Amino acid sequence: xxxTDVPGSPAPQTQxxxxxxxxxxxxxxxxxxxxxxxxxxxxxxAEVAGVLASTPQRSAEVGAAWGVHGYADLAEVLAxxxxxxxxxxxxAQHAPAAAAALxxxxxxxxxxxxxxxxxxAEALAAQAEASGLVATVPFVYRYHPLxxxxxxxxxxxxxxxxxxxHGSYLQDWMLAxxxxxxxxxxxxxxxxxxxxxxxxxxxxxxxxxxxVRFADLVATVSIVVPERPAAxxxxxxxxxxxxxxxxxxxxxxxxxxxTGDGVPASTVISQVSAGRKNRLWFELDGSRGSAVFDQENxxxxxxxxxxxxxxxHRDPGAGSPEQRRLATLPAGHAQGYAxxxxxxxxxxxxxxRGERPDGLPTFADGARSAxxxxxxxxxxxxGTWTPISNGAES
Ligand code: SOE
Numbered sequence: 001x002x003x004t005d006v007p008g009s010p011a012p013q014t015q016x017x018x019x020x021x022x023x024x025x026x027x028x029x030x031x032x033x034x035x036x037x038x039x040x041x042x043x044x045x046a047e048v049a050g051v052l053a054s055t056p057q058r059s060a061e062v063g064a065a066w067g068v069h070g071y072a073d074l075a076e077v078l079a080x081x082x083x084x085x086x087x088x089x090x091x092a093q094h095a096p097a098a099a100a101a102l103x104x105x106x107x108x109x110x111x112x113x114x115x116x117x118x119x120x121a122e123a124l125a126a127q128a129e130a131s132g133l134v135a136t137v138p139f140v141y142r143y144h145p146l147x148x149x150x151x152x153x154x155x156x157x158x159x160x161x162x163x164x165x166h167g168s169y170l171q172d173w174m175l176a177x178x179x180x181x182x183x184x185x186x187x188x189x190x191x192x193x194x195x196x197x198x199x200x201x202x203x204x205x206x207x208x209x210x211x212v213r214f215a216d217l218v219a220t221v222s223i224v225v226p227e228r229p230a231a232x233x234x235x236x237x238x239x240x241x242x243x244x245x246x247x248x249x250x251x252x253x254x255x256x257x258x259t260g261d262g263v264p265a266s267t268v269i270s271q272v273s274a275g276r277k278n279r280l281w282f283e284l285d286g287s288r289g290s291a292v293f294d295q296e297n298x299x300x301x302x303x304x305x306x307x308x309x310x311x312x313h314r315d316p317g318a319g320s321p322e323q324r325r326l327a328t329l330p331a332g333h334a335q336g337y338a339x340x341x342x343x344x345x346x347x348x349x350x351x352x353r354g355e356r357p358d359g360l361p362t363f364a365d366g367a368r369s370a371x372x373x374x375x376x377x378x379x380x381x382x383g384t385w386t387p388i389s390n391g392a393e394s
Pocket of ligand 1: 171197
């Protein structure tokens with residue numbers, strides 16, 4: 001089963017993490033996802049102390065807009081009396097910023113990928129483990145209540161043994177040839193783009209729900225827009241306006257996977273599929289039944305049977321304990337991505353207070369994801385089935 005433990009036991013109650021004081025947090029990065037972290041932190045009852053953006057001037061502007069301090073640099077963040085640092089910067093800064101925050105005794109929430117190389121991600125996960133601090137990665141789709149319901153039903157044996165696992169994660173925000181941003185620059189985004197960004201979510205979620213571990217894979221990737229404007233535009237805006245530069249990172253990836261027990265799986269990952277906005281979809285086919293989840297329609301799941309199929313609704317009054325815990329609104333009052341993020345951040349803060357929330361994605365899960373990304377890149381280079389490293393977890 002995937003690791004769900006919070007590193008360190010018991011969680012430290014240092015001067016930075018008093019049990020009752022309101023947590024103080026700093027946000028690194030002021031793009032789309034920095035804003036999502038900020039909202040989730042506020043809703044979880046934290047005080048956002050400040051923000052560090054791409055330049056001191058931008059920090060001051062965002063700080064003024066958020067009503068918080070705008071930090072001049074990372075050293076000022078680390079010297080501040082904050083309990084938690086949220087790392088929401090471009091990918092290449094994740095590992096150095098998170099490592100510095102852990103060294104300064106801060107708990108960390110770090111966006112994936114943990115590093116732009118496997119070595120960086122492994123080192124960061126090891127540092128987090130040794131620190132005893134709480135270090136989490138927003139694999140937030142784990143926080144859809146019906147994802148927990150399916151996971152519980154897998155645990156009860158409802159679906160039998162797995163015949164095959166399959167699905168896709170499709171977006172279209174890189175469809176336009178003029179779409180760009182820092183992710184297109186491998187120095188800032190890393191050597192994998194679509195797979196590291198969203199294929200990572202699909203693999204995390206399918207392993208989390210089904211309980212399998214993928215052991216090896218074979219992948220092919222494609223670049224459908226060979227030149228894009230140089231980085232500088234905003235993600236999802238289609239606006240960039242720089243000179244054209246060659247693209248070296250994938251727009252799509254097709255991956256066949258196998259578990260150690262030989263269960264076959266496949267996924268299609270794309271950011272150039274017109275009309276698909278954020279469609280993470282999977283089907284788990286077992287010897288007794290099947291299960292389908294669609295991230296864009298997360299209020300129901302489909303349960304396939306040999307004779308009768310059923311549709312299950314999210315409902316705080318029904319189902320497994322975790323489904324009930326995470327269903328914070330009544331049935332029919334739609335929960336979605338924002339609530340997933342809020343529940344993830346709330347669970348991270350609960351872990352900092354010494355609780356042990358189930359299914360909290362940690363740096364160990366981030367390192368696991370980096371191993372899969374690494375195997376995809378190696379498979380593409382070598383054109384063959386490639387084992388996924390077990391890392392320190394084996
Ligand atoms: C952009 O592709 C993005 O924001 C990802 O970075 C997130 O991880 C995903 O949840 C939604 O899409």
